[in-house]
Structure formats: structure tokens, C-alpha cells
Amino acid sequence: MLLTELKQKLDSFPQVKLLWGATPIVRAKNLSKETGVELYIKRDDLTGLALGGNKTRKLEFIMGEALEKGCDTVITAGAVHSNHALQTAAAAKKLGLDAVLVLRGKEENKGNLLMDRIINAEVRIYDVETSRELKDYMEEIAEELAERGKKPLIIPVGGSNPTGVLGYLRAAAEIVGQSNSMGLEFDYVVTPTSSGGTQTGILLGLKLLEPKIKALGIGVGDPREELLDDVGRLIKETAEILNVDEGIVSRDELEACTIDGYGFGGYGTVVREVIDLIKYIAGQEGFYLDPVYTGKGFYGLMDMIRKQVIPPGSKVLFVHTGGLGGIFQYEDIIAGML
Ligand SMILES: Cc1ncc(COP(=O)(O)O)c(C=O)c1O
Numbered sequence: 001m002l003l004t005e006l007k008q009k010l011d012s013f014p015q016v017k018l019l020w021g022a023t024p025i026v027r028a029k030n031l032s033k034e035t036g037v038e039l040y041i042k043r044d045d046l047t048g049l050a051l052g053g054n055k056t057r058k059l060e061f062i063m064g065e066a067l068e069k070g071c072d073t074v075i076t077a078g079a080v081h082s083n084h085a086l087q088t089a090a091a092a093k094k095l096g097l098d099a100v101l102v103l104r105g106k107e108e109n110k111g112n113l114l115m116d117r118i119i120n121a122e123v124r125i126y127d128v129e130t131s132r133e134l135k136d137y138m139e140e141i142a143e144e145l146a147e148r149g150k151k152p153l154i155i156p157v158g159g160s161n162p163t164g165v166l167g168y169l170r171a172a173a174e175i176v177g178q179s180n181s182m183g184l185e186f187d188y189v190v191t192p193t194s195s196g197g198t199q200t201g202i203l204l205g206l207k208l209l210e211p212k213i214k215a216l217g218i219g220v221g222d223p224r225e226e227l228l229d230d231v232g233r234l235i236k237e238t239a240e241i242l243n244v245d246e247g248i249v250s251r252d253e254l255e256a257c258t259i260d261g262y263g264f265g266g267y268g269t270v271v272r273e274v275i276d277l278i279k280y281i282a283g284q285e286g287f288y289l290d291p292v293y294t295g296k297g298f299y300g301l302m303d304m305i306r307k308q309v310i311p312p313g314s315k316v317l318f319v320h321t322g323g324l325g326g327i328f329q330y331e332d333i334i335a336g337m338l
Contacts, residue, residue, distance in 0.1 A: 019060065049091060059088060077101075186317045189216070194267065
């Protein structure tokens with residue numbers, strides 16, 4: 001598909017503007033020298049909404065849908081450290097909507113939870129093990145709000161539905177446009193992956209525009225089968241709304257480009273190996289990764305380079321998906337590891 005064609009298709013969906021503009025692609029000079037690959041970072045941590053991050057892109061389309069449907073409230077869910085919940089609250093406030101955040105975990109007013117409260121989102125915290133279990137609570141709250149005459153929209157965990165994926169299709173188009181104008185031909189584009197929307201958008205977008213680029217999603221501790229099923233379903237459903245072949249990415253291809261082994265005991269664990277890497281990268285390149293997503297994703301990337309799974313000389317783009325609030329959410333654990 002031509003770049004202009006994809007851009008036109010994306011422009012035809014309801015949307016709002018939340019990003020400042022295209023996020024920069026920056027060469028990681030010191031790390032390139034050290035690793036022997038040409039390493040670039042797509043700074044999606046600098047989207048410009050709240051603390052920035054990948055959810056801004058998904059929310060451009062999700063909030064577009066909310067406004068088009070005449071909704072006055074959005075409900076979403078996640079862990080107390082959820083970057084998605086904070087981004088959703090910030091987008092809602094900016095657009096004059098209410099936000100209800102349905103969260104799980106330890107209630108402490110710091111990190112993203114503190115930011116949620118500063119922005120005056122309604123926060124409800126439940127004692128469950130996984131974010132998937134929050135779905136029923138979101139539905140109950142939606143009913144309660146509807147009874148009070150409100151019109152809520154439920155946004156799934158991580159904003160990962162086909163509408164949200166459109167945001168990362170646009171990111172894929174942006175990457176192709178920027179690499180063309182920078183005279184760069186990437187061999188790999190690498191993202192952390194959890195609820196799957198970011199990986200789906202990049203994978204599908206590159207498959208449509210530049211199929212020779214390998215789009216790798218590095219799991220951050222979610223069960224592999226669940227992740228593969230989620231991404232598989234999202235590819236199919238997004239292909240459907242885009243009107244392209246839903247078999248465009250085979251299950252084998254999806255399995256090959258979904259990398260695990262870097263979850264360090266499961267989603268949300270904060271471990272020394274990752275904190276050491278966050279310190280090292282900050283010291284080398286002057287930007288911060290987070291302990292839950294980008295730190296684990298980047299750890300996986302560095303390990304694959306070290307093992308030459310990604311061969312020397314490759315041109316690699318890592319998408320920095322944000323997550324800065326995670327540093328402050330886990331400040332005590334991190335401080336104990338310095
Ligand atoms: C900072 C950050 N990076 C990556 C991800 C993973 O993105 P996705 O849920 O689209 O797989 C998230 C999701 O919450 C995130 O907050």
C-alpha cells in the first residue's frame with residue numbers, strides 16, 4: 001500500500017488531535033558505537049500529553065469515537081501504575097469529558113496514581129490480581145452511570161481495540177515517512193508489548209507499507225499465549241475496518257516476531273537487571289526508560305544484539321513508548337537498587 005493511501009484511510013476515521021506533532025527519531029550515538037548496530041530511538045515518550053507515551057496515539061482515535069458517539073464519560077482500567085489510565089484521564093479532561101479509572105494494586109499517592117488524583121480523575125481501586133478481571137467492574141460502573149443519565153464509553157485495558165490500533169498504524173506511517181526523508185532503511189523496528197495494540201499497529205502498518213522491515217514486539221511478562229491471541233485478534237479486526245486482507249500476517253509470522261524471555265517473572269515485576277540497564281542507558285544517552293515496559297523491552301533488544309539474533313551492522317529503531325511515571329511509582333524499590 002502507498003504511504004499516501006494509508007494516511008488517507010486513517011484520516012477518514014473520527015479522531016481528535018492530542019499529539020504535538022511527529023515525535024523525533026534520534027540516533028543513539030554512544031550505544032551504536034558500543035553495540036555495533038545502528039541504533040535509533042523513536043521518542044514516543046514525547047507525545048506531549050501528561051507524561052507522554054504510546055497511549056496518546058491510540059487515544060486520538062478512541063476519543064474521536066467517544067465524541068462522535070456523544071459520550072460524556074470514559075471508563076478505563078489497569079494497574080495503579082497504569083500509564084494508559086493517566087493518559088486517558090488527561091485526554092478526557094482536555095476534551096471536557098469525565099474519566100473513571102478502574103484500577104488494581106496498592107493504593108499509594110505517588111507516581112501515576114498521584115498524577116491521576118492531581119488531574120481530578122475519579123479513581124476506584126479493586127483487589128484483583130490481573131487487569132483483565134476489571135472488565136466486569138467497568139461494566140457495572142457504566143450501568144451505574146447510565147442510570148444517572150450519563151453516556152459512558154468503556155475503553156479496554158491499554159486502549160487496545162481496533163480503534164486504538166489505528167494510532168499505531170499512523171505511527172508506522174510516520175516512521176516510514178521519517179526514515180525516507182532521513183535516508184534511512186531500517187531492518188528492525190522494536191517495541192515493548194503488553195496489551196498488544198502498539199505491536200499490532202506497527203506490525204500491520206509496516207507489513208502494508210514496507211514488508212521487508214521486521215517488526216518485533218518484546219513481551220514484558222504477560223502470558224505468551226494470551227498475548228499472541230490478543231495480537232492475532234487485533235490484527236484481524238483492524239484489517240477488517242481498514243478493508244485489507246485479514247490474513248496479511250500469518251500466525252507463524254506473528255509467533256516469530258513476538259519475543260519473550262524478558263518478562264523477569266511476570267508483568268509488573270521490578271528487577272535489578274532492568275534497573276541497572278535504565279541507569280546505564282540514562283548515563284549513555286540521557287533519556288529514561290521505565291521499569292515495567294521500556295526497560296524490559298530494551299533489555300530484550302540489547303540481549304538480542306549481544307547474541308547476534310539481530311546481526312551486527314543492522315539498522316534498528318526502538319520505539320520508546322513512555323512510562324516515566326513508573327519510575328516514581330516504584331521509587332522506593334528503585335532507590336534500594338541504586
Ligand atoms: C509505557 C508503555 N509502553 C508499552 C506499553 C505496551 O503497549 P501495548 O499495551 O499497546 O502493548 C504500555 C502499555 O500500557 C505502556 O504504558
